[in-house]
Amino acid sequence: MTVTKLDPRFKDEVSKLPGGENLKRCFQCGTCNVACPVREIDEEYNPRKIIHMVILGMKDRVLSSDFIWLCSSCYTCEERCPQDVRIPEVMDAIKNLAVNEGYIHNAFAQQAETVGKLGILYAISAFENKRRSRLGLPELPSQNHEIKEIYKITGLDKLLRKREGI
Amino acid sequence: MTYAFFLGCVSPVMARQNEISTRRVAREIGVNLIDVVDFACCGFPIKSVNVETSLLLAARNLSIAEELGLNICTICSGCTGSLTEANKALKENDKLRGDVNKELHKIGREYNGGTRVTHFAKILYHEIGVETLKRKVQKSLEHLAIASHYGCHYLKPSHIYGKAEDPEFPRSLDELVALTGAKTIDYEEKMQCCGGNILGVDENTALTIASRKLDHVTAAAADAINLVCPLCNIVYDRNQRLIEKRLTKSYQIPILFYPQILGLALGINPNELGVTMNRISVQGLLTKI
Numbered sequence: 127m128t129v130t131k132l133d134p135r136f137k138d139e140v141s142k143l144p145g146g147e148n149l150k151r152c153f154q155c156g157t158c159n160v161a162c163p164v165r166e167i168d169e170e171y172n173p174r175k176i177i178h179m180v181i182l183g184m185k186d187r188v189l190s191s192d193f194i195w196l197c198s199s200c201y202t203c204e205e206r207c208p209q210d211v212r213i214p215e216v217m218d219a220i221k222n223l224a225v226n227e228g229y230i231h232n233a234f235a236q237q238a239e240t241v242g243k244l245g246i247l248y249a250i251s252a253f254e255n256k257r258r259s260r261l262g263l264p265e266l267p268s269q270n271h272e273i274k275e276i277y278k279i280t281g282l283d284k285l286l287r288k289r290e291g292i
Numbered sequence: 293m294t295y296a297f298f299l300g301c302v303s304p305v306m307a308r309q310n311e312i313s314t315r316r317v318a319r320e321i322g323v324n325l326i327d328v329v330d331f332a333c334c335g336f337p338i339k340s341v342n343v344e345t346s347l348l349l350a351a352r353n354l355s356i357a358e359e360l361g362l363n364i365c366t367i368c369s370g371c372t373g374s375l376t377e378a379n380k381a382l383k384e385n386d387k388l389r390g391d392v393n394k395e396l397h398k399i400g401r402e403y404n405g406g407t408r409v410t411h412f413a414k415i416l417y418h419e420i421g422v423e424t425l426k427r428k429v430q431k432s433l434e435h436l437a438i439a440s441h442y443g444c445h446y447l448k449p450s451h452i453y454g455k456a457e458d459p460e461f462p463r464s465l466d467e468l469v470a471l472t473g474a475k476t477i478d479y480e481e482k483m484q485c486c487g488g489n490i491l492g493v494d495e496n497t498a499l500t501i502a503s504r505k506l507d508h509v510t511a512a513a514a515d516a517i518n519l520v521c522p523l524c525n526i527v528y529d530r531n532q533r534l535i536e537k538r539l540t541k542s543y544q545i546p547i548l549f550y551p552q553i554l555g556l557a558l559g560i561n562p563n564e565l566g567v568t569m570n571r572i573s574v575q576g577l578l579t580k581i
Binding site: 143163164166167168196197198199201202204212214217218221222225230232233234236241246247248250258264272276277279285 | 299301302304305306308311312315327329330332333337338339340341342343344345347348349352395398399401444445448449450459460483484485487488489490492493494497498500501
């Protein structure tokens with residue numbers, strides 16, 4: 127890694143996004159790593175290091191990585207962080223930026239596509255609705271068109287089309 | 293006591309016992325749950341991809357409940373977190389509310405901060421109350437030992453819930469279990485996440501995280517796990533056999549949603565609480581009652 131590959135504005139980009147506001151408060155104490163249930167099993171996920179990489183400006187390396195998608199969003203680190211960095215929110219800001227650059231983990235891309243198409247995460251089939259009727263449960267709509275509109279309004283539909291996948 | 297019933301996406305497909313037992317218990321104790329066909333995704337699954345879209349999805353649901361003049365009752369911790377967080381941010385931040393409303397107007401909706409979001413378990417705990425519920429118990433579950441799994445979004449981030457409960461040492465689910473007469477079980481790493489959120493990203497890590505909870509609960513000799521989130525249930529109930537196979541373990545520990553536990557104590561027929569839909573059989577448990 128040479129200095130020329132670093133982008134000193136990367137930390138500002140992340141800080142400007144919703145959730146990224148407190149990024150620069152991090153003083154690298156590592157409380158997040160100690161609290162993290164994922165980190166305990168998989169050393170590849172290292173929230174302290176990810177934040178350090180962002181502050182150093184390692185933009186391409188961070189945004190194209192798959193480790194940024196490993197946060198389980200349990201908020202244990204957020205509750206314990208002495209600097210109120212709100213790490214899961216920072217991770218969301220980083221992932222949002224990755225998506226803008228065309229990087230998105232397949233699992234999240236599939237979820238986002240399904241919600242965009244149906245308005246819900248799991249399809250409700252006619253069979254499912256028959257079963258619900260038999261159980262005395264109200265039938266559920268199989269689609270919600272307003273969600274498609276929302277995707278158009280925010281441009282998420284276009285972002286998902288340009289994805290490269292990881 | 294009337295609420296707009298926010299089913300969420302997971303329960304109706306992957307955890308019908310959650311929906312069925314909630315509806316049945318609500319009827320029993322006089323909580324009126326109104327189905328709302330216009331509700332859609334809460335926004336939670338989209339937050340990692342696009343925060344703006346996630347917020348709009350949440351705001352849209354909030355605006356629908358507001359139009360009906362109802363507060364929202366949720367049965368999924370993910371939905372509760374997403375809707376509560378959006379509601380708080382939009383109520384507190386005038387600029388954000390203005391921006392979101394500009395977008396919502398394009399689909400003919402508007403958010404004005406007129407609704408509240410509460411998980412069904414919190415309605416039971418805070419609004420109906422432990423003492424009232426205790427008086428309704430018909431059948432003490434005194435022969436059962438139950439370990440509560442709080443999960444994450446039921447309590448955290450605590451600032452969105454007004455720090456109503458200590459996120460490191462919560463008591464509400466244990467007190468709800470105790471009122472049924474069942475013994476509440478403490479166990480190691482009680483506040484550990486289920487790992488469900490990364491199931492699609494790194495299955496082995498997710499299943500290993502889950503197995504540790506099942507290890508600890510088994511070591512504490514619990515008869516069952518009590519939970520309040522269908523995503524946690526996917527991990528512990530629907531994936532329990534896979535965890536056993538993958539990690540050469542043996543658990544067979546029943547996973548119950550709190551309304552199933554309360555329903556049994558209220559004397560409701562188990563079949564009306566969706567017990568046949570639990571993947572890990574609860575038959576052995578029922579013979580103990």
